[in-house]
Amino acid sequence: MRRLSHYLRALEGFDRNGGGTVSSEELASKGHTTAAQVRKDLSHFGSFGKRGLGYGVSELVDRLRAILGVDRAWRVVLVGAGRIGSALFEYPDFKARGYDCVAVLDSDPHKIGAKWGNTTIRDTAELEAVVVREQIDLVVLAVPAVAAQEVTDRAVRAGIKGILNFAPVRLKVPAQVPVEDVNLVMELEALSFRITRGGASE
Template structure:
């Protein structure tokens, strides 16, 4: 899946530059893998490309977008309207890729009622009702670590099946939920470890 996301970026750049065909070697080089791996990855999803001619950028771009579920738009709710939440809300790369924020929640009474774009920040007491009413596909969690598990438990009970967690804590969710973590502190600790052990 990660390699598909990388191929997608290479293809988007190539498409923006007006490039019409691309070789598996070029995809491999830019994606940090081998051309054999590229051919294997793409063959799993159908028959693309012609031997010696490379892949049609336009055709392959469409196919990869479809495989990744990016040919449709996803309804996203953001829980946590703090600084990280605000940065995510205005992050245009999310919108551009079809992730549309349809609801924002916070527990802080001073935040509730704020106008964010065409949304109003709602009380966290309304999470269950609004996630259901708005048919939310994906929840972005940008809440403090201490409350993240309790919030994700509530989200799980609404039937949402995908969560992107920004709280620096390892969450436990059932098998039916896809969970991804963006853990900035963990990455900085990785750098600290690398510098420290040199």
């Protein structure tokens, strides 16, 4: 459920403002749904929250963190040191959420050896070694479409746990390895689609 992330984001706003508890109503007005939806979503994972009061903010934050798996550190390797890779590497919320980009790889000889902060860009050929030695959990794929499947196959064989894919291709992976796709062009197309039909339906 993608909405859980939204709840977590909204809760952090509340937390800073000192409040001790939130009602499902308040959470819904932020977020983008109804109170009933919020309750259904949360109840699906157990039943915290006190009747008559609402949910304890800090308790709920902890629960959501655990559910989303943000209560631990994830070790990430970035493959592809192009523009997108660079932007991701610098993304501040990245590390703040426990996603640690411990290595950067690229296959361009001009880039290998360069340093980003104090991380040295290494050869993509070292992928398997890096995954194993650095105990990598996640791969962020920011390579051209043609290279994406090959890197994926190798990462999967090396025992990666999940992939965030920026290449505009549908990756073939075994069912145990989750993939999340980010496709900027598709977002723009969704936008122009909604503009051309009068679709005011977000």
